[in-house]
Amino acid sequence: MENLKKRIEQIKNKRPGYGEILDFYQKVKEAQDKVKTSLKIDPIYLKEDWKELLAKEGFSLLQKQDFSIDVKASVALFETLCQIAKAANPHMAGQVRIIKEVIDNKRIDLKKLLKEGVGEQKIEKIADESGLDKKVFSFLIQNSAKPSIEAGMEQLRGELDPETWLKGYCPMCGSLPSLSLLKEEVGKRYLFCSHCGYQWRIDRLFCPFCENNDQESLHYFYGEGEETHRIDFCDKCHQYIKTIDYRNLQESDPILEDLATLHLDILAIQKGYKRPVPNPWTT
């Protein structure tokens, strides 16, 4: 947490405009870290033939709904996140009020929703039915379950080899990556799972979304005056992924680095590219 705070101060000095969103992020992270110390997670049992399925069929180890969720801790965290969101800005405050009303009127069973696993489609459907802002609702639900999901991922980390999977989706849970990371002097490239946070190796020239590896149609640009954050885009599927270049940056939280470079997303979108896994914090 100390390193996170330091990095947030550093970014705020350079780009004061990010102050509000980074302060919000810090509060959410603090609440999530607190929950992590007392989490009770049931062990996740793997299918007997998982090794075979993984190697031959390219199936991920789990599916999103297979993660064990500590429902009690997640509900408590949901309450805390609602308080933090309320204080963040008027739009969120208004949304939190509506969400709370819907839950209090038992139109949504929060416990059941958290327990059954929190796929985006399901959350969107419920938000639609109850007239909620999808992004705010999804943000609150996903971030309430996140400590459990990350703990599950840590529990199974030893089952996988991050260096050999080389596919565009997460070997742990099958989700798409939200970011790509360049590491070590040689610039090994990794993808960062948008759901469970697992990281796995990928080729330097590869679009995770359409598996394009033709160098003529894969390009990137760095932010102005920056050599640590860039946009890797693909002219075949017209989608992009943000890359954090840790060769010139001290180890830090990828999600924070993503949040602090939303200006790069704006540039990429202006150039006509789409981000398949949107930044969940931009509500």
Ligand SMILES: [Zn+2]
């Ligand atoms: Zn994953």
Ligand SMILES: [Zn+2]
């Ligand atoms: Zn592509």
